[in-house]
Amino acid sequence: MSNKYFWLAAGIALLIGAGVAYRAFLRPPSRAPVSSGKTVRQTVVARENAWLFDPEVVEVYQGDRVILDVVNEDAYDHGIGIDFFGVSQRMPPKSTITVEFTATQLGDFPFYCSVPCGDGIYKGKKRTHFDMTGHIKVVP
Ligand SMILES: [Cu+2]
Known part of the structure; x- marks a missing residue:
């Protein structure tokens, strides 16, 4: 050399x-880097003709690896966006998608439907695409 x-x-x-x-x-x-070394898996469902996510609050511990199985019960597209954790994925009709992220920060982080999906009446109340929101609650 x-x-x-x-x-x-x-x-x-x-x-x-x-x-x-x-x-x-x-x-x-x-x-x-924050990691609890744990993985939590939870299901979130876009209910049929309801324009809502169920549940609307997903609570996890800081550092958890979070796997969300997101179900679209509708016959049309939805999407799930969780901006803070870099999640944005389309959900085809009558299907389940899986998204993953690590809950690095404490706090409440909104998720929302990322595909304009219209509106309708659910349980006597008008609901729209913009009502399809919730949040990831990251606790210590
Ligand atoms: Cu939607």
Whole structure:
């Protein structure tokens, strides 16, 4: 190995070593990735001709890996968007989709139907696409 390549390799090794040391010993806990090591799986249902998600609140612990099986009971498309966790997926008619994210932050994070899906009367009340909302509640 020529001298030039030796120093290049040594420099790279030093950088990697510094990164490993930072992650292991120096990074403040508040900056570390949050993971509880647990996975929770829950079903959320877009009820047939109801323009709502059931349940409207999904509570998880901070750091949980969250798997949501989202059911569309309707004969037309819906979607699920959870902006904060980077979730946006279309739900074909009469189908179940699965979305996944890690609940890294404490707080309430809205989810909503991301596909304009019309409106109608449910239990005597007018409901619309814009009523299809809920939130992910992340607790300590
Ligand atoms: Cu919708």
